[in-house]
Amino acid sequence: MFFTIICAVLTSFMLVFLFALRYVAEGRLLFRLRLAIFLMDAVLAAVFLWRDAPYHIGVPLVGNVTIFVFMAQIFGALLLLLAALFRFLWRRMLRAPYDPGRRRVLARGALLPALGAGAALYGGTLGRQSVVEHFYDIPMKGLVADCTLAQISDIHLGAYFDGQALEALLQQVAARRPELLVITGDLFDDMAQNEEAAQILGRHVDDFPLGITFILGNHEYYRNVDRTLSFLGRTRVRFLRNSSVRLVNGLYLAGTDYPMDRAHFAELKRAYARAAMREVPAEAPSVLLAHHPEFIDDGAELGAKLTLTGHTHGSQFGLFGLPLFPVFKYTRGFVRIGESLGYVHVGNGSWFPFRFGCPPEIAYFRLRAEEAKA
Ligand SMILES: [Fe+2]
Numbered sequence: 001m002f003f004t005i006i007c008a009v010l011t012s013f014m015l016v017f018l019f020a021l022r023y024v025a026e027g028r029l030l031f032r033l034r035l036a037i038f039l040m041d042a043v044l045a046a047v048f049l050w051r052d053a054p055y056h057i058g059v060p061l062v063g064n065v066t067i068f069v070f071m072a073q074i075f076g077a078l079l080l081l082l083a084a085l086f087r088f089l090w091r092r093m094l095r096a097p098y099d100p101g102r103r104r105v106l107a108r109g110a111l112l113p114a115l116g117a118g119a120a121l122y123g124g125t126l127g128r129q130s131v132v133e134h135f136y137d138i139p140m141k142g143l144v145a146d147c148t149l150a151q152i153s154d155i156h157l158g159a160y161f162d163g164q165a166l167e168a169l170l171q172q173v174a175a176r177r178p179e180l181l182v183i184t185g186d187l188f189d190d191m192a193q194n195e196e197a198a199q200i201l202g203r204h205v206d207d208f209p210l211g212i213t214f215i216l217g218n219h220e221y222y223r224n225v226d227r228t229l230s231f232l233g234r235t236r237v238r239f240l241r242n243s244s245v246r247l248v249n250g251l252y253l254a255g256t257d258y259p260m261d262r263a264h265f266a267e268l269k270r271a272y273a274r275a276a277m278r279e280v281p282a283e284a285p286s287v288l289l290a291h292h293p294e295f296i297d298d299g300a301e302l303g304a305k306l307t308l309t310g311h312t313h314g315s316q317f318g319l320f321g322l323p324l325f326p327v328f329k330y331t332r333g334f335v336r337i338g339e340s341l342g343y344v345h346v347g348n349g350s351w352f353p354f355r356f357g358c359p360p361e362i363a364y365f366r367l368r369a370e371e372a373k374a
Contacts (some may be wrong), residue, residue, distance in 0.1 A: 006352070007049075010070050014041050017073035020080035024109040025240035037073075044069055056148075060159040060353075067354055068117075068124050076116030082268035083112055119356065128160075128355040131172065131348070134363045138341065142285040142304055143369035144250040147210065149287065151363045152180040153310030154347030156219065157197050161349035166200055169348060173362055174207035180247070180325040181208045184310040184345060185217020185258065185291035188228040195231045202235030210247050213238040215255040217311060219351075240289060242275035250284040251367065254304065256295060280304070285367070293330040296342030306365065307342040314346030318357035332358070 025033055048066040066076030083106055106112070150173050155161055173181055182203075185213050188194040206213050215239050220228055232239055240255025247253060254276040259268035273288070273295055280286045280303070288295065288304035292311050314332035315323035323331040328344075335342040348360040 007045075010045075010074075013074040013077055014038075014070065016081070017077035020077045020084070022104055023080045023084050023106045023111065026105055028207060032076060039100045040069065042075075054058050063159060064124055065351060067352070068120050071354055072113070072117040072120035074116070075119045076113035079112040079116055080106070080109065083109065121355045123356040126358075127359065128350065128353055130271060130359050131169070132359045132361045133176070134361055135366070136343075136363065137366045137368060138306060139370040140251075140367045141286040142250060142283065142371045143367055144162070146174075146369050147180065147249050147251065147367050148178040149180045149182060149365045149367060150176065150208075150366065151182050151184060151308050151343075151345055152348050153184040153291075153345040154217065154313055154349060155183075155187060155189075156187040156347075156349035156351050157187055157193045158349075158351065159190075160351075163193055163196045163200055165349075166197055169362075170200065170204045170207070174204060176362075176364060178364055179249075180210035180253075180286075180307060181212045182253075182289055183212065184227040184289055184308055185215055186219040186310065186347070187214070187217070189219040189223055189351070191223055191227075194223060194228050196233055198228070198231035198237070201232075201237050205236045210249070211236065211238050212322060213240060213253060213255065215240050215289045215291060216258045218258050218260065221258065221260050240276070242272050244279050244286075246284075250285060252281075252284050254280055254286060255289040256291075258291050269295060270298055272336075273302055277302040287367075293328055293342070293344045295336075296330055296335050296337065296344075299342060300337035300340035304340060306367075307340065308345065308363075308365075309342065310345040310347055311348070312344055313350055313355075314344070314358045316350060316352065316358050320357075323358065346348065 018038060021030060021033055044066045047062055087106065151167060152173060155166060157166065188197060201212060214232065216225065229239070238245065240253065241257045244252055244254035256272040256276045259265050259270055259272060269292065273290070276288060286304050288307040289301040290307060290309050293309040296307045297307055312328045312331045315325040315327065317324035330342065330344050331352050332344050332346055343363065345363055346358055346361050
C-alpha cells in the first residue's frame with residue numbers, strides 16, 4: 001500500500017514536471033523535451049519496479065539513478081512552478097495588461113531544472129551519507145554513576161546500506177567511547193546480509209562496557225524474524241522483547257516488541273510496553289526502547305524516564321531542523337511528557353535512499369547521575 005502511494009506520488013510529480021516544462025521551452029522543442037523525458041521515466045520506472053520492487057532488493061545503481069531522475073523532476077517542477085507563480089504575482093502587482101502573445105517561457109528558466117538536479121544529486125549522495133552526531137545531557141535520579149548511551153536506528157540493510165557501511169558506523173560510534181549502544185529496530189532488512197550483520201554486531205559488543213542492546217522493528221518481521229533472531233542468538237548482543245534488564249550502574253533498560261497487527265496496534269502497543277516495564281521499579285532510573293514513536297506516550301505513563309524510538313526517519317526531508325512531512329504523532333527529536341522524555345531518532349539508512357535536510361544521526365545521551373531528593 002505504502003509502496004503504491006510512493007509510486008502514485010512520483011508519477012504525479014513527473015506529470016507536473018512535464019507540464020511545467022512549458023516555462024522552459026515552447027513549440028517543437030517543448031514537444032521533443034517532453035517526449036524524451038517521458039520515455040526516460042517510463043524505462044527507468046519499469047526497470048526499477050522490476051528489479052527493486054517492492055523495497056530495495058536489486059542493483060543499487062538502478063535505484064540510485066531512478067531516484068535521482070525522479071527527485072530532480074520533483075525539485076525542478078517545484079522551482080519552475082514557484083518561479084511562474086512569482087512572475088504571475090509580479091505582473092499582477094505591476095498591473096501589466098494581459099497580452100495573449102506574451103511568452104510563457106521564463107527568462108533563464110532552464111537554470112531551475114538544473115538547480116533541481118543539483119538538489120537531487122545532493123539528497124541521493126551527501127544528504128543521506130553524512131552522519132551527524134548529536135550530544136544530549138539528561139539528569140537521571142538514582143543512577144550509581146554517569147553513563148553515555150549511544151543510539152542508532154533504522155539502518156535498513158540492503159542495496160543502499162551494506163555490511164561494510166554497518167562496520168564503519170559501529171566504528172564511528174565506538175570511537176566516542178559510550179558505555180552502551182542501543183539499536184532501535186529496522187536493522188535486519190536483507191535476507192542476504194542479515195547473518196553477516198549479526199556477526200558484525202557480535203564482534204563489536206566488547207567496544208561498549210555495557211554492551212549492545214537490540215530491539216525489533218517492523219522490517220525485521222518482513223525478513224524472517226526467527227531466522228534473524230537465531231543469528232543474533234549466536235552473539236552476545238542483548239536482545240529485549242517485552243522484557244527488561246538491570247545494568248550494573250543501576251539503570252533499567254527495557255525494550256518492546258513491534259506490534260505488527262495494525263487492526264490492534266493500540267492495544268498491542270500498550271500491552272507490550274506494560275510487559276517491558278513490568279519489572280522496572282517506579283522510581284528507578286530507566287530507559288525504554290521501542291521502535292514506533294507512539295510508545296513515547298506509554299513510556300511516560302509507565303514511568304520510563306527516557307523512551308528512545310525511531311521508525312519515522314524524521315520524514316527524510318527537513319527544513320531548519322524540522323521535519324517537512326510530520327505525518328507521525330512524533331516525527332523527530334525530543335518530546336517531553338511530564339517528567340518523562342521521549343526521543344525520535346531520524347535513522348541511519350532508509351529503503352528510499354534519499355535525504356534532504358534530515359541527515360542520518362548518531363545520538364549520544366549522557367545520563368547524569370543525580371541524587372534523589374530526600
Ligand atoms: Fe520501521
